Amino acid sequence: AIRYLSKRRQERVGLIGDWLRRQRFDLVLLQEIWSEQDYTDLVARLGSCYPFSHYFRSGVIGSGLCVFSRFPILDTLLYQYSLNGYPYMLQHGDWFCGKSVGLLLMGGLTAVLPPSSHQLHAEYCREKDGYLPHRLVQAWELAQFIRHTSKAADVVLLGGDLNMHPQDVGIRLLRGCTGLRDAFAEAAHFEGCEDGCTLIPKNCFTIKTELLPFPQGIRIDYILYKAVSSFTVQCEELRTTTGTAPGMDIPFSDHEAVMATLHIQRQGQAVGDSLGTTVPTLADVVTEAQAEVGVGLRAAQRQRYSTGRMAVLALLLLLLQAVAALGALVGLGTEQPFPKLSFSLLAFFAVGILLLATGLHLFHTMEVKMLQGTEEQLRMVLRVLQEQ
Amino acid sequence: AIRYLSKRRQERVGLIGDWLRRQRFDLVLLQEIWSEQDYTDLVARLGSCYPFSHYFRSGVIGSGLCVFSRFPILDTLLYQYSLNGYPYMLQHGDWFCGKSVGLLLMGGLTAVLPPSSHQLHAEYCREKDGYLPHRLVQAWELAQFIRHTSKAADVVLLGGDLNMHPQDVGIRLLRGCTGLRDAFAEAAHFEGCEDGCTLIPKNCFTIKTELLPFPQGIRIDYILYKAVSSFTVQCEELRTTTGTAPGMDIPFSDHEAVMATLHIQRQGQAVGDSLGTTVPTLADVVTEAQAEVGVGLRAAQRQRYSTGRMAVLALLLLLLQAVAALGALVGLGTEQPFPKLSFSLLAFFAVGILLLATGLHLFHTMEVKMLQGTEEQLRMVLRVLQEQ
Numbered sequence: 001a002i003r004y005l006s007k008r009r010q011e012r013v014g015l016i017g018d019w020l021r022r023q024r025f026d027l028v029l030l031q032e033i034w035s036e037q038d039y040t041d042l043v044a045r046l047g048s049c050y051p052f053s054h055y056f057r058s059g060v061i062g063s064g065l066c067v068f069s070r071f072p073i074l075d076t077l078l079y080q081y082s083l084n085g086y087p088y089m090l091q092h093g094d095w096f097c098g099k100s101v102g103l104l105l106m107g108g109l110t111a112v113l114p115p116s117s118h119q120l121h122a123e124y125c126r127e128k129d130g131y132l133p134h135r136l137v138q139a140w141e142l143a144q145f146i147r148h149t150s151k152a153a154d155v156v157l158l159g160g161d162l163n164m165h166p167q168d169v170g171i172r173l174l175r176g177c178t179g180l181r182d183a184f185a186e187a188a189h190f191e192g193c194e195d196g197c198t199l200i201p202k203n204c205f206t207i208k209t210e211l212l213p214f215p216q217g218i219r220i221d222y223i224l225y226k227a228v229s230s231f232t233v234q235c236e237e238l239r240t241t242t243g244t245a246p247g248m249d250i251p252f253s254d255h256e257a258v259m260a261t262l263h264i265q266r267q268g269q270a271v272g273d274s275l276g277t278t279v280p281t282l283a284d285v286v287t288e289a290q291a292e293v294g295v296g297l298r299a300a301q302r303q304r305y306s307t308g309r310m311a312v313l314a315l316l317l318l319l320l321q322a323v324a325a326l327g328a329l330v331g332l333g334t335e336q337p338f339p340k341l342s343f344s345l346l347a348f349f350a351v352g353i354l355l356l357a358t359g360l361h362l363f364h365t366m367e368v369k370m371l372q373g374t375e376e377q378l379r380m381v382l383r384v385l386q387e388q
Numbered sequence: 389a390i391r392y393l394s395k396r397r398q399e400r401v402g403l404i405g406d407w408l409r410r411q412r413f414d415l416v417l418l419q420e421i422w423s424e425q426d427y428t429d430l431v432a433r434l435g436s437c438y439p440f441s442h443y444f445r446s447g448v449i450g451s452g453l454c455v456f457s458r459f460p461i462l463d464t465l466l467y468q469y470s471l472n473g474y475p476y477m478l479q480h481g482d483w484f485c486g487k488s489v490g491l492l493l494m495g496g497l498t499a500v501l502p503p504s505s506h507q508l509h510a511e512y513c514r515e516k517d518g519y520l521p522h523r524l525v526q527a528w529e530l531a532q533f534i535r536h537t538s539k540a541a542d543v544v545l546l547g548g549d550l551n552m553h554p555q556d557v558g559i560r561l562l563r564g565c566t567g568l569r570d571a572f573a574e575a576a577h578f579e580g581c582e583d584g585c586t587l588i589p590k591n592c593f594t595i596k597t598e599l600l601p602f603p604q605g606i607r608i609d610y611i612l613y614k615a616v617s618s619f620t621v622q623c624e625e626l627r628t629t630t631g632t633a634p635g636m637d638i639p640f641s642d643h644e645a646v647m648a649t650l651h652i653q654r655q656g657q658a659v660g661d662s663l664g665t666t667v668p669t670l671a672d673v674v675t676e677a678q679a680e681v682g683v684g685l686r687a688a689q690r691q692r693y694s695t696g697r698m699a700v701l702a703l704l705l706l707l708l709q710a711v712a713a714l715g716a717l718v719g720l721g722t723e724q725p726f727p728k729l730s731f732s733l734l735a736f737f738a739v740g741i742l743l744l745a746t747g748l749h750l751f752h753t754m755e756v757k758m759l760q761g762t763e764e765q766l767r768m769v770l771r772v773l774q775e776q
Contacts, residue, residue, distance in 0.1 A: 057761035058754075074772070076765060077536050080468045103536065148465050148491065151540030341728050348736050366446075373445035377464060384462070 108154030133296020139170035192240030311357035496542030521684020527558035580628030593642035699745035
């Protein structure tokens with residue numbers, strides 16, 4: 001819901017509000033509510049059924065994350081990803097928003113809202129996916145964040161657009177390291193789009209060319225959960241909308257809504273936290289992720305080098321110009337007039353290149369550091385796994 | 389330890405390495421090791437006594453945080469502050485580094501390394517301290533981070549330069565919300581600088597003018613701790629260096645080293661996590677912090693407005709120029725030659741102002757959002773406290 005850009009935004013926000021009021025869920029997690037005005041409208045509309053709500057503020061545009069709940073929200077925390085696309089990829093916009101993971105504490109329930117990012121939507125680029133290392137760093141950071149913040153929780157819930165297919169290495173890393181279970185795979189009863197897809201060609205707001213290789217659509221929105229202490233969680237039912245909002249002629253959003261009915265039960269003795277998969281499987285996933293991060297690291301190092309070289313060249317050009325200007329000042333080459341206009345245009349050009357290349361160089365330096373840090377953390381995990 | 393800038397850097401890093409090897413601490417937390425080469429040198433020097441070490445990578449320059457330990461480091465996490473000074477205050481450098489809090493898990497011990505920031509060092513500006521709201525947001529985020537990540541820990545340890553005096557609202561907020569205790573106040577035995585000061589005029593690397601209002605020095609480096617579950621922690625001894633390194637003629641650093649001997653004991657029954665102060669005192673601290681954050685918010689809103697206005701003015705100037713250039717092209721005012729040089733210089737100037745003002749506007753927009761978010765979280769805490 002981007003102001004002035006998204007189609008039929010206010011109408012859809014209104015429909016979402018009416019529908020949520022009728023459905024009376026316990027907990028609603030929303031992404032991409034970019035305009036705080038829309039959030040305020042929803043609060044006004046939903047206040048009677050969902051007395052507790054929170055909007056996570058961050059970045060230039062905002063996180064777009066908000067939550068409505070029938071139960072009190074006791075505490076919140078925002079965690080920023082260290083890597084989030086490139087600032088110069090303006091059309092993806094990820095760098096300016098969506099950098100933050102939101103966390104809610106509601107008694108023993110810890111609910112996590114991932115930021116939605118647009119880096120995967122270009123499905124036609126899946127073969128040469130330059131963003132993969134960034135997404136892996138994010139999946140890893142999300143897993144680390146969940147592991148570190150949910151130790152004292154009874155139940156952990158992660159819901160939202162993860163922009164990864166169920167078999168992608170990022171999802172396997174996240175699930176393997178946290179032990180989160182996929183509501184779609186576990187549901188006793190399912191109702192909705194085929195294979196649980198949440199981005200489908202039938203939805204009139206999806207971009208059809210992006211979905212060409214996937215005629216059924218793709219499943220990239222998840223509800224994941226786990227029980228940590230003396231509780232069990234079972235997914236009784238999972239539903240998705242199917243292209244249009246129930247009883248309407250337009251969809252709520254380009255993504256289908258995902259709704260889960262979870263049965264949470266206290267059991268006798270406390271059980272320890274466990275990994276999601278066996279140790280050898282997890283070690284394989286971590287190795288795979290490490291290789292991909294390594295590929296990204298080498299690309300970032302190349303870019304850091306080439307932007308640095310460009311900055312140095314621009315600086316040399318400026319120095320050359322300074323020498324030429326000094327030469328003209330002390331009276332060398334007075335036989336022909338000094339070309340003031342082209343000279344100042346060239347200087348303007350050189351300064352521009354210098355600033356741009358320096359900025360990019362700093363950015364890629366940061367990228368290299370973060371990828372190195374993640375690679376090292378993955379190595380540490382792998383060592384611990386191998387010792388087991 | 390900044391390469392090429394810090395005085396006698398390599399000599400001091402060598403001294404620190406030798407001394408740590410002789411002292412055989414259990415755990416060493418270091419800040420401002422900006423050069424990874426220095427870290428690698430320390431690892432080579434200390435490998436035999438401290439077999440476990442970690443360097444936290446982040447930002448353009450790095451976090452500067454590293455740790456050496458006699459016991460295994462099982463897991464690490466890096467958390468980025470959302471606000472950290474202004475990118476245009478190059479001389480403070482905080483924006484380019486020191487943005488991240490490091491967390492270590494070592495069995496039941498959670499150790500936290502805060503980033504060191506330079507925003508408080510200008511002690512002569514303590515009266516009109518424009519950074520106070522940023523520091524409060526950081527103190528709040530640090531408190532939140534510790535609360536959310538340490539729930540399953542036995543013992544939590546926070547050590548480093550917090551850049552706040554013991555009575556500052558930020559320290560009171562941090563201690564009140566987390567229940568962390570100050571090793572200096574609790575120590576059975578103390579040995580070192582008067583009042584536990586860690587930035588003293590006697591140290592030859594401190595800037596004397598900054599310490600003029602404090603002839604004894606100031607205490608801004610802390611070791612804070614708490615026991616969470618069925619443990620008790622007591623500080624048996626606290627020591628600081630006193631201007632020079634023991635047995636040397638120069639100090640290790642401009643800050644004095646702080647060393648604590650903690651006695652950790654398992655006790656019979658588990659005790660719940662408790663707040664550091666009584667509810668009314670904590671409510672007062674939160675109210676005070678909220679007021680300061682409000683002041684910062686209004687300042688940020690003013691700056692957002694004025695930078696936005698400047699960007700609009702620069703855009704108008706460019707539009708005017710475009711109109712003038714079009715006029716010249718279609719042949720208006722041909723009686724006098726078109727002033728190409730001054731025209732392109734003016735355009736250059738306007739583009740520069742436009743870019744600068746837009747960048748600043750985006751930055752202050754982010755600042756406003758983060759301050760609003762913190763103010764709201766503080767309000768939520770205050771409501772919970774008032775209900776108690």
